[in-house]
Amino acid sequence: MAEKKLIDENGIRTDGRKWNELRPIKMEVGTLKNADGSAYIEFGRNKIVAAVYGPKEVHPKHEVLPDRALIRCRYHMAPFSVEERKNPAPSRREIEISKVIREALEPALIAEDYPRTAIEVYVEVLQSDGGSRVAGITASSLALADAGINMRDLVVGCSAGIVDGQVVLDLNDTEDKEGTGDMPVAFMPNLNQVTLLQVDGIYSRENFQKAFELAMEGGRKVYQIQRQALLDKFFGGMQTESETQEGDE
């Protein structure tokens, strides 16, 4: 496993990227008509739809929260989204990811504005390519904004990891499976608060910090695309002042 080179002598990865380069990203807001809010994201070969229903009545009623909205989240992979057919029943992995996605989005939602209601977030992975949870979070956050839910900030996700002993940004499928570490991070870019962090693999203290900071740096680039997707939906592609400034850098 370790013999296979994932980064060549010129520092180029299996899909032609440099260590600090993101895969191509596309986002679109409001792609599903029935949902209160929705978004579609392509992140490399990841193809993910996210939909939001709510605020709506809570069923079963004993789950009602008197002071805020109940947030529910379901991350699910389509059986055809991976190499070998995945059993459509929720796996332990999907149950854990559903939980951490919910906990990554919740800090951004002003749930106190919707007491006694439920807000449901559905993430469906149509094709998976490594980093699907962070791409799912980026799309869910857009879907929540599209649904008009009051939010403190958007939430954006990006991962970094270790491949051939090197810290690299945004692992693809092969790098995720054959590399030695993956670190998905989600955060609120304007408040600079981390809302999701998972670590696996072996990191020296130095590499841990390097990967963590690289994931956040990548996330800030994803945020520009995420923000533009919202502007495209609601303002027909208008550019704001802060963005033109950032473009001049």
Add this chain to the structure above:
Amino acid sequence: MSAVKKNYVVETLRKAQMIELLAKGKRLDGRALDEHRQLTIQTGLIQKANGSALVSLGNTQVIAGVKVATGTPFPDTPDKGLLVVNAEVLPLASAYAEAGPPDEDAIELARVVDRGVRESEMVDMEQLCIVEGKTVYSVFVDVNILNVDGNLFDATSYAVVSALRTARMPKYVVEDDKVKATEEIVPVPVSKTPVSVTMAKIGSTLIVDPTNEEEAVMDARITITTDDEGNICAGQKGNPGTFAPSEVLQAADTSIRIGEKVRRIILEATA
């Protein structure tokens, strides 16, 4: 945790009191901010298991048992054994725990502990291969939570690591193309000692090893697991609530520092 009763009014009042105390660097039970509760580890209590460990962390009590069987390897890792970590919060562990299949909290708990063991390469998975692509050892580590008083993550992690470090299994050999168990008993091949350190964030303070009471009012939780060389091998942020980037790095440093102390206790108990 589902095994913890949430009471909005009590929590809100208690949180204010706790934040006030934490600002002075104090906790309700008098511990330092980075201090674990008393940790005791007993191994080998279950003779019928290949390995076992009963861990008490303050009033939190968990028992882990290792069972070794043979199985078929995954097609993408034909030369590696299988390792399965499972955790269950028993209904006898808390007035608020319910019987039934593991819920999302128990699944997260088992997966985070599993990640620490797997990523640190504690168990030599290649040594667990008997016939490549056909027969391998399957190591099952099942954890039963006996009493819930916060920080199930660390208690479970210490129990799993201690049980694995003391586990022994029959040696299998291949005879006439058949896999047979022999009389010879060998240790489960382990080397590294991953140690998790879980911290709760209350207000703007990080505290190590939160109790039930502290977990009820915490904003967020972070678990960082380190290996013998001080490398970070697993991590998980939990609960709604956020960390500033500097707090994440602070948690990593605390885990490396405190993990070293805990590792000594585990090594001593499993020597």
